[in-house]
Amino acid sequence: MTELAISGMTCESCAAHVRQALEKVPGVRSAQVSYPNGTARLTLATDTPVAELVSAVAAAGYRARVPEAASGPSRDGFLDRARSWLGSGQKERSGGDASHVAVIGSGGAAMAAALKAVERGARVTLIERGTIGGTCVNVGCVPSKILIRAAHVAHLRRRSPFDAGVSAAEPIILRDRLLAQQQARVDELRHGKYESILQGTPAITVVHGTARFTDAHSLTVTLRDGGERVVPFDRCLVATGASAAVPAIPGLADTPFWTSTEALASSETSPRLVVIGSSVVAVELAQAFARLGSQVTILARNKLFFREDPAIGEVLTAAFREEGIEVLEQTQASRVAHAGGEFVVMTNHGVLRADRLLVATGRTPNTGALNLEGAGVKVDGRGAIVVDGHMRTSAPNIYAAGDCTDQPQFVYVAAAAGTRAAINMAGGNAALDLRAMPAVVFTDPQIATVGLSEAEAHQGRIETDSRTLTLDNVPRALVNFDTRGFIKLVAEAGTGRLLGVQAVAAEAGEVIQTAAIAIRAGMSVHDLANQLFPYLTMVEALKLAAQTFTKDVKQLSCCAG
Incomplete structure (x- = not known):
């Protein structure tokens, strides 16, 4: 019986992940992992x-070592060899000799990496040049979803499929009060999920300033x-995010146009x-x-x-x-x-006049002031840092x-990448697999996608068999009196293996993770068609769409299996 000390586990689920990682190593006949004992x-x-065992645990996001008091004689000295192999890793745990990681930024990627490194x-x-928390909590995901939800409520008060029986009323929009509510929640989340965590983690030192590489081993921070201040490092993570791109339209720079940042912070509705x-x-x-x-x-x-x-x-x-909403294609x-x-605004289709102009044409990586060339870090044509699947530059x-x-x-994606980068900076081999990455657009109806579209599959020389189910075939959509949209399944021809899903539906974002x-599990559309889905739910549309590969769902009873 061989025993390893495991660190980094926070719950019984972590112990299960470690056990599964160890059981995949050739030569492991059985593995018992205890979260309370850390073994x-x-x-x-x-x-x-033993090195392969340690590597497998590291790839899963945890740390393994051979206890100093490992009992019993080692077979051919393999425990001694493992301790020697782990020597540099043990050094990271020893006070002043601990590895020093510099993290530039304080958003999702930066925080995940900093906490995992500790x-x-x-x-x-x-090192943070602006507000702690980065884009998402301050000027991106959180405030935008609050605004979108408030607008959705206003829309339903004004108009819904049930107006014949539930009287509608034109809402009074008090944008300044909505903004105050929005900002209060942003401040709460920034403090709870970023500032207080940093304040409560002694191993993390926060420096407020703008960093640039002096060379490949140190940063100069303009405080x-x-x-x-010069910050030398053993490892460094760049997680500086991106900013709104501004197109080179003549005259634009001389106007008070909005980007998403200004739009979300505006107290007016133009x-x-x-x-x-x-x-x-x-x-x-x-x-x-x-x-x-x-x-x-x-x-x-x-087009959109x-x-x-x-x-x-x-x-x-x-x-x-x-x-x-007028859409000019x-x-x-x-x-x-x-x-x-x-x-x-002068266009190829005439002149438009407006009280406000929102420019939302993409985002540009914040890399221009970092002196990446001086550190030997390559970027692509957009200025984005080129990384491999292990986040190495x-x-x-x-x-x-x-x-x-x-x-x-x-x-x-940023948070997952930051975690894996920290694991790899400590000698691990964690990769980020984006083959089943879901994406959601929070319009109404929502847009959600995962995996390959038909066009992407064909570019990869994969023959496909696809089906599109309109929402007038989905009981949840019918009882909602909202059948806008569809569910499309893209499968591999012959095997039926599910390759991708595209969905446009009122709750598409809640559906896509199941897809x-x-x-990720390698299921076929036939596997999906035979699963139990609760009725009436929007996610049942996946099952119905899968059934269309072999059946006419219009000829099935409401919840036919």
């Missing part, structure tokens, strides 16, 4: 390398309160709003402001969501137009002016995660 007891085949024995210096952009931020905020009382016009250079399955943009465009702004409190000992990299710009798990 793993293993029955091994002769000469099973958990694995490192000292961390976290917010004046002066400079009578006329023009939105330049056709993707996530543009459409979410366009619909929210329309529902709060603005007359909204969207300028789409192509033209990079996705064409049906997605078509359904959303129809829904927007039905609500009174194949339309570009050629010049912008502002005079007398009014924006004048082109420079040894420098890692990157989040929106400043060439990975998808989602906070949950992601099915893809």
